[in-house]
Amino acid sequence: MAASRMDLDGRPIKPITICMIGAGGFIGSHLCEKLMSETPHKVLALDVYNDKIKHLLEPDSLPWAGRIQFHRLNIKHDSRLEGLIKMADLTINLAAICTPADYNTRPLDTIYSNFIDALPVVKYCSENNKRLIHFSTCEVYGKTIQSFLPKDSPLRQDPAYYVLKEDVSPCIFGSIEKQRWSYACAKQLIERLIYAEGAENGLEFTIVRPFNWIGPRMDFIPGIDGPSEGVPRVLACFSNNLLRREPLKLVDGGQSQRTFVYIKDAIEAVLLMIENPGRANGHIFNVGNPNNEVTVRQLAEMMTKVYTKVSGESALETPTIDVSSKEFYGEGYDDSDKRIPDMTIINKQLGWNPKTSLWDLLESTLTYQHRTYAEAIKKSMAKPTSY
Ligand SMILES: NC(=O)c1ccc[n+]([C@@H]2O[C@H](COP(=O)([O-])OP(=O)(O)OC[C@H]3O[C@@H](n4cnc5c(N)ncnc54)[C@H](O)[C@@H]3O)[C@@H](O)[C@H]2O)c1
Numbered sequence: 088m089a090a091s092r093m094d095l096d097g098r099p100i101k102p103i104t105i106c107m108i109g110a111g112g113f114i115g116s117h118l119c120e121k122l123m124s125e126t127p128h129k130v131l132a133l134d135v136y137n138d139k140i141k142h143l144l145e146p147d148s149l150p151w152a153g154r155i156q157f158h159r160l161n162i163k164h165d166s167r168l169e170g171l172i173k174m175a176d177l178t179i180n181l182a183a184i185c186t187p188a189d190y191n192t193r194p195l196d197t198i199y200s201n202f203i204d205a206l207p208v209v210k211y212c213s214e215n216n217k218r219l220i221h222f223s224t225c226e227v228y229g230k231t232i233q234s235f236l237p238k239d240s241p242l243r244q245d246p247a248y249y250v251l252k253e254d255v256s257p258c259i260f261g262s263i264e265k266q267r268w269s270y271a272c273a274k275q276l277i278e279r280l281i282y283a284e285g286a287e288n289g290l291e292f293t294i295v296r297p298f299n300w301i302g303p304r305m306d307f308i309p310g311i312d313g314p315s316e317g318v319p320r321v322l323a324c325f326s327n328n329l330l331r332r333e334p335l336k337l338v339d340g341g342q343s344q345r346t347f348v349y350i351k352d353a354i355e356a357v358l359l360m361i362e363n364p365g366r367a368n369g370h371i372f373n374v375g376n377p378n379n380e381v382t383v384r385q386l387a388e389m390m391t392k393v394y395t396k397v398s399g400e401s402a403l404e405t406p407t408i409d410v411s412s413k414e415f416y417g418e419g420y421d422d423s424d425k426r427i428p429d430m431t432i433i434n435k436q437l438g439w440n441p442k443t444s445l446w447d448l449l450e451s452t453l454t455y456q457h458r459t460y461a462e463a464i465k466k467s468m469a470k471p472t473s474y
């Protein structure tokens with residue numbers, strides 16, 4: 088398998104060792120799966136949890152046994168970090184607090200996680216001449232210029248005012264009291280630091296800006312494999328509502344727009360970055376699917392239809408209800424209005440394009456959610472309440 092794999096310039100790909108921080112999360116689990124099943128690379132998988140990659144770690148008879156090694160550690164305070172980075176050719180940093188419900192309610196943890204805790208990772212890579220792929224976010228763009236134009240302005244139709252370009256678009260956040268932007272601001276500063284390490288000290292880096300990657304294993308279902316009061320990202324919130332046959336909650340009318348990309352398409356892009364350093368180094372890449380744009384309300388409607396199809400259950404009489412952002416997320420919430428990635432740079436450098444339509448990715452994801460959680464939810468709802 089290893090001998091026949093070529094990079095985009097027709098050169099054979101050499102097996103490498105990857106130090107993957109945050110490997111036990113949603114993106115990490117899919118990336119580990121891809122690396123184990125399709126490449127000869129080794130992974131040092133670092134995380135506090137490993138539930139989402141257990142199927143790759145056990146039993147010892149798996150075909151890739153020996154190529155993936157789990158290290159349970161918290162990068163906030165663990166002296167093993169530098170040694171593990173030194174053992175690898177490439178470090179991929181995925182570790183972060185990245186659920187919007189935390190940004191305004193736990194802003195300190197959010198800023199520490201997304202900026203302070205990433206500092207040693209950047210420093211060790213720079214000092215030891217190790218390549219770094221760092222996961223940032225499309226949230227660094229904040230709000231679009233379009234959102235500040237008068238409602239009746241014809242300029243609103245011009246993509247120049249809303250399509251998000253890595254090397255052109257400004258980063259527009261709300262005021263400081265809108266603590267929603269604590270995450271985006273911390274991510275922006277770590278991007279700037281990495282970029283400066285590249286410019287001043289020659290760090291070889293790639294920055295990834297994911298645009299709403301979704302699929303199986305994203306976040307958790309409250310009360311089943313996560314806290315009952317926890318608020319995950321929208322895919323898991325809506326899945327939870329559908330599984331429990333309760334209306335989907337539309338924050339502030341569900342008017343915000345998002346483009347969703349299937350995790351398996353997005354992972355293809357990350358693999359291209361890993362295996363084509365000459366084309367990926369020094370770049371910031373948007374990774375999203377500009378063709379899959381919907382409002383959150385449209386997403387709720389589509390998920391309801393798809394879920395009816397895959398579960399065989401009847402649709403709810405009241406499929407959605409409106410809630411205010413203050414009620415749902417608390418004080419200090421704010422929102423990105425629209426997120427369409429420009430794909431010029433990733434197309435030119437890596438020839439990558441997303442493939443999966445929103446309907447198809449929801450169908451496979453909700454099939455997984457139903458298969459994984461429907462029984463557990465039924466059981467938990469049947470339990471008598473204790474007094
Ligand atoms: N999923 C998306 O669409 C998306 C979009 C934009 C940005 N991102 C970024 O991609 C990265 C991964 O996102 P995800 O969706 O997989 O999130 P996730 O929460 O599923 O994964 C993050 C992982 O990092 C681990 N982690 C956090 N702090 C740690 C620490 N101190 N020490 C060790 N491990 C730690 C967590 O346990 C978790 O397993 C994040 O940086 C996130 O900001 C993701």
Ligand SMILES: O=C(O)[C@H]1O[C@H](OP(=O)(O)OP(=O)(O)OC[C@H]2O[C@@H](n3ccc(=O)[nH]c3=O)[C@H](O)[C@@H]2O)[C@H](O)[C@@H](O)[C@@H]1O
Nearest residue numbers: 185187224226297298299300320321324336337338343383
């Ligand atoms: O995925 C991304 O690309 C980035 O965006 C996400 O931010 P956001 O898209 O706002 O987070 P979601 O929780 O997925 O919410 C999407 C939209 O749905 C709305 N929503 C969410 C949950 C819900 O039950 N109802 C609802 O209307 C939110 O208000 C928001 O407008 C997160 O910040 C990050 O994981 C990531 O950096």
